Amino acid sequence: MKLYGFSASNYYNAVKHLLLAKGLEFEEVKEYPSQNADYVKIHPLGKVPALLTEQGAISETDIIMEYVDSLAAPHFFPSDPFEKAKCREIMKVAELYIELPARRHNNETLIGKPRCDVAYQESRPLMEKGLKALDTLCQSAPYLMGDTMTAADIFVRYALVVGNMAAVRIYDWKLLDDYPALKAWNQHMREDPISQKVDQDAQDAMADLKAYFAQFKK
Numbered sequence: 250m251k252l253y254g255f256s257a258s259n260y261y262n263a264v265k266h267l268l269l270a271k272g273l274e275f276e277e278v279k280e281y282p283s284q285n286a287d288y289v290k291i292h293p294l295g296k297v298p299a300l301l302t303e304q305g306a307i308s309e310t311d312i313i314m315e316y317v318d319s320l321a322a323p324h325f326f327p328s329d330p331f332e333k334a335k336c337r338e339i340m341k342v343a344e345l346y347i348e349l350p351a352r353r354h355n356n357e358t359l360i361g362k363p364r365c366d367v368a369y370q371e372s373r374p375l376m377e378k379g380l381k382a383l384d385t386l387c388q389s390a391p392y393l394m395g396d397t398m399t400a401a402d403i404f405v406r407y408a409l410v411v412g413n414m415a416a417v418r419i420y421d422w423k424l425l426d427d428y429p430a431l432k433a434w435n436q437h438m439r440e441d442p443i444s445q446k447v448d449q450d451a452q453d454a455m456a457d458l459k460a461y462f463a464q465f466k467k
């Protein structure tokens with residue numbers, strides 16, 4: 250399998266973390282989002298990540314994660330239908346109500362473009378709601394769904410990287426300070442050896458990412 254994307258992308262890193270946790274073989278192919286004709290054949294929107302399998306390509310992180318998880322044990326989506334739905338619910342809440350509103354600030358935080366005032370007004374209240382919902386839904390003891398690590402831990406960890414970046418840089422707000430259980434969970438996840446490898450790869454990729462973003466500053 251080939252995983253297309255770049256190492257500083259939270260979506261890419263969620264899939265990469267899962268592939269590593271499952272011990273599956275895969276090749277990383279560096280790709281920035283684009284409408285290049287060849288890449289759009291792999292990801293119809295030109296976003297990252299995309300997973301190329303022997304049968305064809307798959308896009309959308311949660312869908313890729315479910316596919317990857319179905320390939321072999323150990324499994325990170327619960328087998329019980331209700332528990333699986335709860336796992337997906339946690340992932341969706343983190344994406345829709347924390348990651349996506351935070352992402353509206355990426356032009357400012359990553360490219361250095363002027364602040365979007367509408368995003369400034371709208372994002373934080375939504376992120377606060379999302380965090381409260383996440384805290385309500387999660388046990389964080391020690392993992393979001395209890396004793397064992399699930400796909401929710403992996404996905405949410407990287408979604409919160411984007412959330413925290415916007416919180417700190419735009420609002421001077423430490424995202425998890427009011428949520429000690431989530432804060433302890435986040436620290437626990439950070440210490441995971443796979444998280445450490447993915448984080449190190451992300452750090453190593455920053456210079457290249459900055460050079461890529463420089464073209465959008467003009």
Ligand SMILES: N[C@@H](CCC(=O)N[C@@H](CS)C(=O)NCC(=O)O)C(=O)O
Pocket residue numbers: 258259260261282295296297298308309310311
């Ligand atoms: N819904 C997509 C979102 C992926 C996404 O937004 N990736 C970012 C990089 S972290 C991207 O490709 N952005 C470029 C764009 O939106 O055109 C998924 O779950 O994979």
